[in-house]
Amino acid sequence: MNRKYRISFEKLQILSDIFWRKFEVVLLRKSSVDKALSVANQYKYSYWDSLIIVSALENKCKILYTEDMQDGQIIEGKLKIENPFKRKF
Numbered sequence: 001m002n003r004k005y006r007i008s009f010e011k012l013q014i015l016s017d018i019f020w021r022k023f024e025v026v027l028l029r030k031s032s033v034d035k036a037l038s039v040a041n042q043y044k045y046s047y048w049d050s051l052i053i054v055s056a057l058e059n060k061c062k063i064l065y066t067e068d069m070q071d072g073q074i075i076e077g078k079l080k081i082e083n084p085f086k087r088k089f
Helices: 009-022 030-043 047-058
Strands: 063-065 079-082
Touching: 030 047, 047 063, 047 079
Parallel strands: 063 079
Antiparallel strands: none
16 A cells, blocks of 8 residues: 555554454464365465455355455355445446
């Protein structure tokens, strides 16, 4: 955000503090990594995208907002990928 949007590091520190207070941070487990490899193979996403998907599944998220994956896709019948920037008519 510093390079792309020219937000100062001081403001980014404030945002970081807000995020840490607002959102729960969870650690990865070996089973998460194994599942991410399986998701990458099955859905043809990169390992890193698959790790995000698996983290969302493990934490019982129903929607994953991203502009980088297939909008509307349902993963394992539980997680819907949604592009927040796609215009809905």
